[in-house]
Amino acid sequence: MQALKLTAIAVLVLLALPIVSVFGAGYPIATPILGTTGAPALASPSLYSGVLNVLYADGAPVVLASNHITLNVCGTTGCVDVTSTLKQTAPGTYTYTFTPPSLTGTITIYVTAGDLADDNGRIFPSVDTSIGTYVSPASSTSSSSQASGTTNPIPTQSPMGAQSPESTQLTKQAVTTTEPKQQSPILLVVLSLIVLLVAAVGLVVYPTRFT
Amino acid sequence: MRDMEFAAKLSRCISGVSLGIGLLVLLNSLKIPFYLYYPHVTQTILTSATYDLYFFLASSVSVPCTLVLNKSKLSRSGLFGILTMWAAALTLTVLGVRYAVVILYATVAFGVISSVSKSELRGLAVGDVLVPALSIFVLIESSPLYYWVGAALNPHAQVGMLSQELELNLTFSLFPLAIGLMLLLLFSWIALTIRFRRKPLVIRYEPTAKTKPKIRLLAASLDLFAILAIITFFYSYLAGQGWIVGVDSYWIYLNPLNALAGLTPYQAFATSYTHGLYVGFLYLIELATRMSAFSIVKYAPLILAIATASTVFLAILKGGWNHELAILSAVCTLLWLPTTLGIYAGIQANWVAYLLWMLFLSLYFRSGVWSVITFVVEGLISFAILVIHPWTWGIFFTTLLITILVSWRTPWKDRPVHGALAALIIALPVGAGAYGVLPNLRYDLMNTLGLYASPFFQPGSLLTFGGAMQELFVNWTPFIPPLLLLLCLVGVYSLSGRQGGARNYVVAWIVTWFIGSILVAPTNYNPTNPGLSETGLWRMLYVSPLPILLALGLEKCLEISKRWQIHSLGEKWPLKSHLTSLALIAASAGLFLFDDPLVRLAILTAVVVAVIVVEFRFPRYRTARSFLAVILILLLVNAAFRSLYPLLLDPHSLFGPVGAQ
Numbered sequence: 001m002q003a004l005k006l007t008a009i010a011v012l013v014l015l016a017l018p019i020v021s022v023f024g025a026g027y028p029i030a031t032p033i034l035g036t037t038g039a040p041a042l043a044s045p046s047l048y049s050g051v052l053n054v055l056y057a058d059g060a061p062v063v064l065a066s067n068h069i070t071l072n073v074c075g076t077t078g079c080v081d082v083t084s085t086l087k088q089t090a091p092g093t094y095t096y097t098f099t100p101p102s103l104t105g106t107i108t109i110y111v112t113a114g115d116l117a118d119d120n121g122r123i124f125p126s127v128d129t130s131i132g133t134y135v136s137p138a139s140s141t142s143s144s145s146q147a148s149g150t151t152n153p154i155p156t157q158s159p160m161g162a163q164s165p166e167s168t169q170l171t172k173q174a175v176t177t178t179e180p181k182q183q184s185p186i187l188l189v190v191l192s193l194i195v196l197l198v199a200a201v202g203l204v205v206y207p208t209r210f211t
Numbered sequence: 212m213r214d215m216e217f218a219a220k221l222s223r224c225i226s227g228v229s230l231g232i233g234l235l236v237l238l239n240s241l242k243i244p245f246y247l248y249y250p251h252v253t254q255t256i257l258t259s260a261t262y263d264l265y266f267f268l269a270s271s272v273s274v275p276c277t278l279v280l281n282k283s284k285l286s287r288s289g290l291f292g293i294l295t296m297w298a299a300a301l302t303l304t305v306l307g308v309r310y311a312v313v314i315l316y317a318t319v320a321f322g323v324i325s326s327v328s329k330s331e332l333r334g335l336a337v338g339d340v341l342v343p344a345l346s347i348f349v350l351i352e353s354s355p356l357y358y359w360v361g362a363a364l365n366p367h368a369q370v371g372m373l374s375q376e377l378e379l380n381l382t383f384s385l386f387p388l389a390i391g392l393m394l395l396l397l398f399s400w401i402a403l404t405i406r407f408r409r410k411p412l413v414i415r416y417e418p419t420a421k422t423k424p425k426i427r428l429l430a431a432s433l434d435l436f437a438i439l440a441i442i443t444f445f446y447s448y449l450a451g452q453g454w455i456v457g458v459d460s461y462w463i464y465l466n467p468l469n470a471l472a473g474l475t476p477y478q479a480f481a482t483s484y485t486h487g488l489y490v491g492f493l494y495l496i497e498l499a500t501r502m503s504a505f506s507i508v509k510y511a512p513l514i515l516a517i518a519t520a521s522t523v524f525l526a527i528l529k530g531g532w533n534h535e536l537a538i539l540s541a542v543c544t545l546l547w548l549p550t551t552l553g554i555y556a557g558i559q560a561n562w563v564a565y566l567l568w569m570l571f572l573s574l575y576f577r578s579g580v581w582s583v584i585t586f587v588v589e590g591l592i593s594f595a596i597l598v599i600h601p602w603t604w605g606i607f608f609t610t611l612l613i614t615i616l617v618s619w620r621t622p623w624k625d626r627p628v629h630g631a632l633a634a635l636i637i638a639l640p641v642g643a644g645a646y647g648v649l650p651n652l653r654y655d656l657m658n659t660l661g662l663y664a665s666p667f668f669q670p671g672s673l674l675t676f677g678g679a680m681q682e683l684f685v686n687w688t689p690f691i692p693p694l695l696l697l698l699c700l701v702g703v704y705s706l707s708g709r710q711g712g713a714r715n716y717v718v719a720w721i722v723t724w725f726i727g728s729i730l731v732a733p734t735n736y737n738p739t740n741p742g743l744s745e746t747g748l749w750r751m752l753y754v755s756p757l758p759i760l761l762a763l764g765l766e767k768c769l770e771i772s773k774r775w776q777i778h779s780l781g782e783k784w785p786l787k788s789h790l791t792s793l794a795l796i797a798a799s800a801g802l803f804l805f806d807d808p809l810v811r812l813a814i815l816t817a818v819v820v821a822v823i824v825v826e827f828r829f830p831r832y833r834t835a836r837s838f839l840a841v842i843l844i845l846l847l848v849n850a851a852f853r854s855l856y857p858l859l860l861d862p863h864s865l866f867g868p869v870g871a872q
Contacts, residue, residue, distance in 0.1 A: 026865050027458050027556055028686035028745055029854070030248050033861045056248040057689075057857035059369055114743050120249055123743050127865060170462065170865045175454075177367070189364070192445050199438045 026127040026170050032062045032118060034111060034125055034174040037093070040132040049097045050109070050132050052086070053177055054116070061092025065117040069096060072110040072128065075103035075136070079110075100136060108133045110171070129172040215280070217827075219326075222276040223339040224823045226323045229270035230340065231347035232257070232815075233316045236267045238384045240312045245386030247688045253380045257351065258815060259808035264312075266815070268301060271315060274322040281326055293321065338775030338835040339826065345838035346795060346822040350815070351377055352845035354799035359852040363449040366859035371803040378849055385693035389684055392696040396760070397728060399703040400721040404617065425534075432538050433521060439545045440516035443851060444554065447858040454862040455509045457557020461864045464511075464559060468493050468504040489560035489599050512554050515562045520545045522569035523758070529576035530713030535769075539762035542844075546851040547761065549753050552690050555858060558753070564600035565754060567592050568607050575630045576713055589633035597642045606723055606754050608634050613719035623712040627719075672733035679732035679746035687749050689854040694846060695761060702763030720756040727751045765843050772836040788833040791825055792841045 035053035043049035054062040067086040072079050080101040086094040100107070110128045117123050235255040243253040257263055274297045278290055297318045303311035327336045354374035361370050385392075447456045455465065471479045471494045480491040493507055500507075520541040527537035544550060553562040571592045574585055597604040611634055614627035684691065706717060728751045737744035801814040826834060857863065 026745075027749070029555060029689055029857055029863070030686045032248075033857070035861070055860065057860070058248055059367070059856075059860060060249070118249065122249070126743060126745070172863075172865055175861050189449060192441065192449070195441055196438055199434050199441075 026172065028126060029057055030122075031124045031126050032056050032116075032122070034129050034131060034172075035177050036131050036174045037177050040109060040134050043097055046099055047097050048100050048134060049095060051089075052094045052096055052111075052131060052174075053092055054094065054118075055092050061090075063091075063119040064088075064094065065119050065121070067094075070112060070115055071096070071098055071131075072112050073098075073101055073103065074108050074110060076105050077103065081112075100134075104136050106133055107136050111174075125172060127170045127172050129174050131174045218276075219280050220339050220827070221823075222273050222280055223323075223326060223336060224343050224826060225270055225273035226277060226319065226326065227340040227343035227345075228347070228819050229267060229273050229319045230316075230323060231344035232263060232270060233267045233312075233319055235347075235381070236263050237312055237316045238381065239263070240310070241384075243384050243387060245383040246685055247379065247383060251380070251383070253384045255377060255380050255384070257347070257377065257802075258811040262808050262812045264304070266812070267312075267315075268304060271297070271301065271319050274318055277322045277326040285325065293318065293325075297322075334774035341775060341835045342826050342838065343819055343822050345835060345842060346818060347815070348381075348842050349792060349795045349838050349845075350799045350802060350818060351381060352842050352849065353796040354378070354802040355849050355852075356796070356845070357800055357803035359446075359849075359856070362856060362859060363446050366450055373806055374799075374803045375853075379853070382692055382694045382846065382849070385697060386684075386688075389691070389693040389696060390680055392693060392700060393680065393684075393691070396696060396699055396703065396721075396757070397725045399700070400718055400725060403703065403707055403718045403721070428534060432524060432534075432541070435538070436520040436524070436541055436545060437517055439542065440513060440520065440550075443545060443550055443855070444510075444513040444516060446852065446855050447554065447862075450859065452859075452862070455505065455557075455864065456858040456862045457512070457554060457559075458863050458865055459559070460508055460557035460862070462866055464490060464493065464557070465504060465508045466866075468497065468508065472504075489563060492599075508559075511559050512550075512557075512562070515553065515559065515566060516545060516550045519549065519562070519566045519569060522566055522573060526569050526572040526576060527713075527759070527762075529573045530716070531576070531711055532713060536762055536766050539765050540759050543758040543761045543765070543847065546847040547695065548690070548755070548758055551851050551854045552749070552753055554855065555690075555863065556753075557864070560600045561603055561753060564596045564603035564607075567596045567599070568603065568754075571596075571607070571630075571634075572716070575626065576716075581629060586629070586633045586636075589630065590635075590637035593634035594637040594641055597638045598645055602750075603754055604638070606727060606751075608638075609727075610716070610720050610723045613722045614716050617719045617722070618712070618715045621715070623715055626712055627716075669733075673729060675736055675738050676729055676732045678738050679736045679748055682736065682744075682746050683748045683752075686745065687752070689850075689857075690749070691752070692846075692850045692853075695850060698764035698768070698843075698846075699757055699760040700764070701767050702760035702765075705763040705767040706760070717756050717759060721760075724751055724755040727754075761847075768843060769836070769840060772839045775833075775835045788837045789841075791822065791834050792837045795822075795838075796841070 033055050035055065037051040037053060040048050040050035054064065056062055064086065067088075069084050069086055071082045071084055073082050074080075080103065082098045082101060084096045084098040086096050088094050108130050109132050110130055111125060113125055113127050113129075114123050116125065235257055238253050238255040239260065241253065245251050245253065258266070275294055278285065278293055282290055296314070300311055300315035300318050304315050323340055327333060327340060354371075355378045358371045358375040361368065455461065467490045471490070474494075476491075476495060476498065479494045480488060493504075493511070496502070497504055497507055523544045524537045524541040527540045528534070549562060549565050553559070571589055574589050574592070577585070593604070593607070596607055608631070611627055611631040615624070615631060618624045618627050703721075706714060728748055731747040731751050734747035735744055736746040795818060798814060798818050802811060805811060805814070822834070
């Protein structure tokens with residue numbers, strides 16, 4: 001009887017659960033956070049340079065397992081893989097340089113999903129992450145770039161193993177460590193304190209006055 | 212005689228100090244490994260490793276004192292045996308022998324047990340021991356509060372890290388047991404079902420909430436939920452962050468909502484297919500309020516948090532459980548799942564479905580007598596869940612079906628049948644029609660049917676459950692602190708002693724969570740590449756009954772703590788009993804501000820002495836119970852802020868395909 005009951009439960013759940021939504025990816029909180037300081041800039045006439053901050057979610061600096069990185073540089077016409085070397089300048093802060101490929105217009109630089117690893121072997125980022133943009137003029141002399149890859153179509157797949165179809169299209173944006181503040185923090189704190197104070201007074205008054 | 216009582220009480224208090232500080236020394240010596248973002252080992256240092264150890268050694272003098280005071284109740288050989296063991300352990304610890312601390316701590320614990328068990332008023336004796344012991348943990352649990360506030364205002368400053376790290380190391384010392392605790396929770400329905408069947412089923416379900424509702428208490432409760440929701444929500448924005456936090460906030464909600472600009476409501480509903488029709492509802496709100504899409508998506512979690520806590524509160528009350536449990540359940544909902552995970556992941560449609568589910572439950576538990584209006588409203592809510600988040604509807608409906616089975620041949624068998632019928636009566640025909648008419652919804656359904664059919668075609672994938680569970684405790688550790696899981700297990704124990712329709716429903720909910728977890732574990736999990744794949748187990752965690760089990764566990768702990776006080780004072784909790792706790796919370800600011808071991812030692816000593824003085828001067832204050840309540844709530848608060856902290860540095864938002872931002 002008990003076994004029959006269990007079987008019935010299992011069958012009911014199996015029937016009900018197929019009605020689901022397609023899930024995305026890129027949710028885990030344990031993945032290290034990629035950040036940037038400033039935008040990539042020309043370090044020399046044919047060399048772009050940028051700063052990459054790599055932190056754990058608790059703010060601790062990440063030590064990378066390798067100083068090699070493959071950047072996916074994308075323009076409107078396509079993307080090019082460019083290899084670069086990372087140089088640690090402070091705990092969790094790395095600089096990268098690369099020779100710009102022959103792309104024009106607004107160019108976005110991505111760290112490909114799974115391209116980095118920390119010294120514990122944790123692979124990240126979980127989705128392609130944009131680490132900056134720069135504008136390349138049409139008359140750019142960088143057409144003779146030393147990009148290691150060939151021009152590819154805009155990527156639609158990430159090396160994520162078995163993923164749902166939507167997840168392959170997701171990207172993230174690395175935050176700048178000097179994120180511009182759009183609101184006054186003091187105003188927010190004062191507002192929150194007023195709300196909390198009023199609510200707390202109500203909390204104290206209600207039970208004592210009326211019980 | 213009075214001197215003997217004084218000496219015995221003082222000895223118990225010093226034993227308490229020894230137990231408290233000794234636990235920190237013990238955990239620090241064991242170096243327990245745990246994982247939070249990256250591998251750690253426990254470092255539970257309150258002042259400095261040396262000072263903590265000396266403090267423990269000095270306070271362990273309570274062992275001989277206790278034995279001497281109880282010598283008439285112990286055999287001579289037993290007395291000498293324990294004294295010898297204490298002296299040996301003390302010497303070995305001083306000599307630095309590894310694991311000697313374990314023996315010394317065991318000796319102290321044995322001394323406490325023998326002292327308390329021989330006492331005539333055992334409960335009060337336990338209280339004497341626990342007051343100084345718990346005071347140390349109040350200090351440890353409250354000092355991170357200052358860190359969280361400081362971090363919210365300036366995330367990159369990281370001032371007072373030591374306080375946060377000590378709390379983390381202490382509470383995560385149970386990490387090696389975390390997977391075991393989770394498995395025990397998942398399988399707990401077996402024990403609950405067996406126990407249930409053994410009981411005579413003669414007690415009729417009579418909701419206690421039939422008494423006249425205390426309006427002022429309700430208002431105060433809602434006030435509390437609003438405070439907590441505001442704190443939790445604004446925590447991620449206090450530094451003036453200009454973004455919207457949450458993984459799904461942009462690509463699932465804000466971008467599709469912006470894409471609907473300029474469309475008529477009908478066109479908007481026809482095109483907003485992602486996650487049911489929730490984006491369409493957001494669009495209607497945008498039209499009605501003239502608020503910007505950005506503000507609507509940003510502030511939705513604040514509204515959802517308050518509403519969810521209120522409906523959970525209502526559901527628990529209507530389930531026939533008491534006000535305290537209802538308030539605790541709502542607080543757990545606000546400070547743990549689903550609120551913190553909802554804010555982090557930005558899964559608003561899922562959250563709305565959960566909210567509607569709780570609303571359904573408050574009607575379902577209320578409906579003692581069948582009524583057409585309730586039946587129709589329940590049907591409408593079920594339909595809304597189906598179109599807003601179909602996956603949650605599957606869990607919701609399955610739980611109702613399992614409740615029928617769990618309640619079979621019990622006095623509560625009719626209500627789940629009515630509930631299941633109500634859930635189907637509108638959802639089945641209209642929902643099927645909606646999926647048939649709207650092509651995008653149909654595509655979504657077929658896509659996901661294929662996804663979930665995979666375990667049937669590849670039954671071997673179900674064997675990856677163990678790996679997926681391990682991955683859960685790597686990727687989602689901040690949301691599942693092991694200590695909270697332990698308290699949930701206490702909640703399961705509390706649930707086993709209850710009867711009624713609400714109890715049956717929670718048991719059925721655990722069954723659904725169990726089977727759902729096994730089925731969902733292989734989704735998106737790739738055992739050959741666990742570092743980059745993502746198990747869907749956290750999805751089941753979001754809709755699990757864990758917040759209610761936690762509330763039951765907290766209530767059980769507080770119920771047990773009633774034994775540590777003088778009963779003649781009645782059931783009320785006078786404000787005076789909390790004054791000591793408030794003073795300790797204020798004193799813990801010193802631990803946040805000062806890293807110097809000597810200053811920290813001075814604070815610790817002052818606090819312990821002050822607490823012992825208060826215990827002697829005002830023995831009728833329920834300090835131990837108040838301390839326990841404060842520790843339990845602070846555990847929750849620290850867990851909530853720890854899980855939200857990453858949002859201060861990064862919104863964790865995802866965007867669309869490359870080149871489409």
